[in-house]
Every structure is written in C-alpha cells, then in structure tokens.
Amino acid sequence: MDRDEKRAIAWECQRILTKFCLFNDRKQSDDLANLFTPDGVWLRLGKSLTGRENISKAMEARPATALHLHLLSNVFVMVTDADQAEVTSYKSIYYDAAGESLDKPIPLNGPKWVSVYTDKFVRTDEGWRIARMEGTTLFEGEPGP
Amino acid sequence: MNRDEERAIEWEVQRILIRLCHYNDTRQFEEMVNLFTPDGVWYRLGDALVGRENIRKKMEARPAGVLVQQVLSNVNVTVVDADHAEAISCKSIYRHEDGEKLDKPVALDGPKWVSVYNENLVRLDEGWRIARKEGVTLFERDPVP
Numbered sequence: 001m002d003r004d005e006k007r008a009i010a011w012e013c014q015r016i017l018t019k020f021c022l023f024n025d026r027k028q029s030d031d032l033a034n035l036f037t038p039d040g041v042w043l044r045l046g047k048s049l050t051g052r053e054n055i056s057k058a059m060e061a062r063p064a065t066a067l068h069l070h071l072l073s074n075v076f077v078m079v080t081d082a083d084q085a086e087v088t089s090y091k092s093i094y095y096d097a098a099g100e101s102l103d104k105p106i107p108l109n110g111p112k113w114v115s116v117y118t119d120k121f122v123r124t125d126e127g128w129r130i131a132r133m134e135g136t137t138l139f140e141g142e143p144g145p
Numbered sequence: 146m147n148r149d150e151e152r153a154i155e156w157e158v159q160r161i162l163i164r165l166c167h168y169n170d171t172r173q174f175e176e177m178v179n180l181f182t183p184d185g186v187w188y189r190l191g192d193a194l195v196g197r198e199n200i201r202k203k204m205e206a207r208p209a210g211v212l213v214q215q216v217l218s219n220v221n222v223t224v225v226d227a228d229h230a231e232a233i234s235c236k237s238i239y240r241h242e243d244g245e246k247l248d249k250p251v252a253l254d255g256p257k258w259v260s261v262y263n264e265n266l267v268r269l270d271e272g273w274r275i276a277r278k279e280g281v282t283l284f285e286r287d288p289v290p
Contacts, residue, residue, distance in 0.1 A: 011152055018221050022233060069259060069283060071218045071235055092237075094259055094284055105285035110255040 001082060010077035012128045013087050013121050021070035021091070029059035036130045037122060043134040067099025067106070083123040091115045114139040146227060155222040157273045158230050158266050165275070166215040166236070174204040181275045182267060188279040212244025212251060228268040236260050259284040
C-alpha cells in the first residue's frame with residue numbers, strides 16, 4: 001500500500017471520529033451508533049456495550065439536560081492493511097450537567113475530563129466503521145463553580 | 146462525486162479554517178478577510194459583518210496588545226456539491242490582555258471561551274472561501290480574581 005492510500009484511510013478514520021464527537025454532543029444517538037460496525041463494541045465507563053442498539057440505548061439514557069463538548073485531537077492512525085486500522089486519539093471533554101437548559105455561555109472551569117482512546121476500525125460496505133472503542137480517563141476536573 | 150474528490154474538498158476547507166485562526170492570531174487581517182468571499186458575512190458578537198472591508202475594519206479595531214490563540218478542532222465538513230460545502234468546528238480560545246507585551250509564557254488559566262462554529266464555503270476562482278460564518282460560545286471563563 002502506498003502513502004496516498006494510507007493517507008486516504010487515515011483521513012477517513014479521523015472523519016469518523018470527528019463525526020462521533022459531533023453526534024455525541026448533539027445527542028444524535030442513532031447516527032453515533034451507526035459509526036460502529038453492527039457488532040461493534042464500546043468499552044465505556046466499565047461496561048461493554050455491544051452492537052448498535054445497545055450503544056444507542058446507552059446514549060439515550062444520558063440526562064437530556066447534560067451538555068457535552070468532545071474536543072478531539074492527536075488522531076494517530078496506524079493502517080494495518082487495506083481494510084483495518086488502529087487509531088489512538090485524545091479527547092478534552094467539556095461538560096455541564098444542566099448546560100442544555102442554561103443560557104449560553106455558561107461558566108467554564110476547564111475540561112471536565114481529558115482522555116485517551118484506542119479504537120479499531122474496519123472497512124465495511126458502508127465505509128470505515130468502529131469495531132472496538134476503548135477510552136481511559138487520565139485527568140478529571142473538580143466540579144464547576 | 147467520489148470520495149477522493151470529496152476528501153480533497155474536506156482538506157481544502159479545513160485548511161481555510163486553520164489559516165483563519167492563524168491570520169486572526171497573528172493579526173494579518175488583510176489575509177484573514179481574503180478567506181471570505183467578497184460579500185461574505187460573519188455573524189460576530191451580535192453584529193452581522195458584511196463584506197471583506199467591514200470584517201477588516203472590525204478586526205483592526207480590536208486592542209493591539211491582546212494575545213489571542215484560537216485552537217481549532219473537530220472540523221466536520223459536509224460536501225454539498227463541487228462548489229459548496231458546510232463545516233462545523235470547535236474552537237478553544239485562549240486570551241490574555243496585554244499579552245503581546247509580556248515575556249512568554251504568560252499565565253494560563255485555561256481557555257477563555259469554548260465555541261462551536263458553522264460555516265458555509267463556496268469555491269471561487271481564487272479557491273474555497275467562507276460565504277457565511279456564525280459561532281455560538283458555549284462556555285466562558287469568568288475573570289480570574
């Protein structure tokens with residue numbers, strides 16, 4: 001595989017993660033779940049969410065008033081072959097439990113969490129999808145003012 | 146349009162947004178406003194700035210000593226057609242009054258604002274340009290006592 005092909009795969013994987021953050025922050029749970037493979041696994045907060053329906057349900061179970069903003073960075077794509085890739089990335093996550101119902105802007109006290117993610121991607125007929133996602137929270141902020 | 150063509154547009158649009166931050170932070174306002182279409186509109190702090198000249202005047206009216214760094218992330222590009230695209234992106238904006246006069250680094254209290262932007266871009270003879278820009282500040286840090 002030449003660098004042009006690898007660069008194209010890296011871009012596609014990064015694009016999926018950017019969409020993951022957008023759909024997560026906008027509570028578009030089904031759109032988010034469809035970024036995973038049908039049997040995709042998300043190891044989230046000590047639970048293993050398997051399959052799109054379970055991922056969507058877990059997202060829907062979040063409080064409607066919670067405001068999240070996932071800032072993605074440091075996306076490092078390691079192309080395994082034409083149909084598989086492994087990706088590490090960082091997320092700085094801003095959060096307010098009641099933020100959706102508050103006037104903007106709301107008080108800022110730094111990111112609530114800073115995390116590192118390791119994801120496995122596969123190429124499917126629908127395009128590149130997440131087969132496995134796992135995050136580790138490295139830093140957690142104090143409750144806001 | 147195939148994915149190779151779409152990916153090229155996504156790359157160009159992201160590059161425009163990165164340059165916008167760079168020219169903003171380095172106060173290269175002529176270069177900055179030329180990233181808009183001649184009749185481009187920027188909805189900024191309650192004002193509608195229409196056209197390059199009005200955008201440039203507003204930028205030049207900002208205090209000269211303020212150090213600003215706009216950290217761009219999460220650039221989500223949707224290609225509408227060969228000549229139109231929409232982008233959603235996030236910015237963490239660091240700011241320090243009189244920062245340009247101080248030895249670096251200046252004291253860090255986290256980002257001053259965390260915002261989400263929506264942009265419409267069109268392809269002109271000079272390349273991709275911003276036709277409409279609008280942002281929402283989700284988080285704002287209070288002045289440090």
